[in-house]
Amino acid sequence: DIQMTQSPSSLSASVGDRVTITCRASQSISRYLNWYQQKPGKAPKLLIYVASSLQSGVPSRFSGSGSGTDFTLTISSLQPEDFATYYCQQSYSTPPAFGQGTKVEIK
Amino acid sequence: QLQLQESGPGLVKPSETLSLTCTVSGGSISSGNYYWGWIRQPPGKGLEWIGSIYYTGSTYYKSSLKSRVTISVDTSKKQFSLKMSSVTAADTAVYYCARTGGSWYGWFDSWGQGTLATVSS
Numbered sequence: 001d002i003q004m005t006q007s008p009s010s011l012s013a014s015v016g017d018r019v020t021i022t023c024r025a026s027q028s029i030s031r032y033l034n035w036y037q038q039k040p041g042k043a044p045k046l047l048i049y050v051a052s053s054l055q056s057g058v059p060s061r062f063s064g065s066g067s068g069t070d071f072t073l074t075i076s077s078l079q080p081e082d083f084a085t086y087y088c089q090q091s092y093s094t095p096p097a098f099g100q101g102t103k104v105e106i107k
Numbered sequence: 108q109l110q111l112q113e114s115g116p117g118l119v120k121p122s123e124t125l126s127l128t129c130t131v132s133g134g135s136i137s138s139g140n141y142y143w144g145w146i147r148q149p150p151g152k153g154l155e156w157i158g159s160i161y162y163t164g165s166t167y168y169k170s171s172l173k174s175r176v177t178i179s180v181d182t183s184k185k186q187f188s189l190k191m192s193s194v195t196a197a198d199t200a201v202y203y204c205a206r207t208g209g210s211w212y213g214w215f216d217s218w219g220q221g222t223l224a225t226v227s228s
Contacts (some may be wrong), residue, residue: 032212093212096213
């Protein structure tokens with residue numbers, strides 16, 4: 001099975017900051033990498049699919065990049081509603097696997 | 108707008124069977140473009156895929172859970188269901204149903220709100 005590792009596990013940032021979260025796969029997954037946002041008590045929400053495609057309705061300050069084993073989620077200017085936990089997920093092969101999550105907190 | 112809603116008992120005794128149903132509204136469960144999956148999240152922990160089903164009834168399971176899990180679909184009711192047998196405290200989690208795009212191991216683009224299933228005597 002493919003393992004997904006995110007870094008950092010948590011970060012503190014201020015409104016307006018540029019934030020970058022990294023996800024690494026244990027083997028090449030081409031561009032089959034997806035990103036989710038989860039707020040406390042809520043279901044995850046798809047932000048980015050296939051590495052860089054923005055899901056409908058998601059603000060353009062979210063972007064994704066990468067291929068192979070290394071991927072990045074970037075929030076260009078952090079907004080108050082962006083404080084949440086972010087997960088990556090590989091969709092290259094079964095079973096689909098998630099990273100352990102990155103919690104973005106208010107500095 | 109597509110909506111998914113999980114339902115089922117919130118409390119299950121150890122060694123018994125957990126049964127959950129996901130009802131789909133605002134869209135077709137028989138769309139050939141999507142699969143329908145179950146994902147769980149233990150309290151304070153990460154996300155784990157359990158398995159998925161296609162509207163034809165084809166099923167796909169995580170290997171470590173396969174012996175205990177059955178997923179089925181009822182297209183006439185626009186529902187799909189999860190049964191997990193011989194549950195233990197380790198199966199306590201919020202269980203989500205979700206629509207899956209791309210393949211059965213694709214991206215989860217629409218989720219239910221989740222239901223907490225607690226395994227306790």
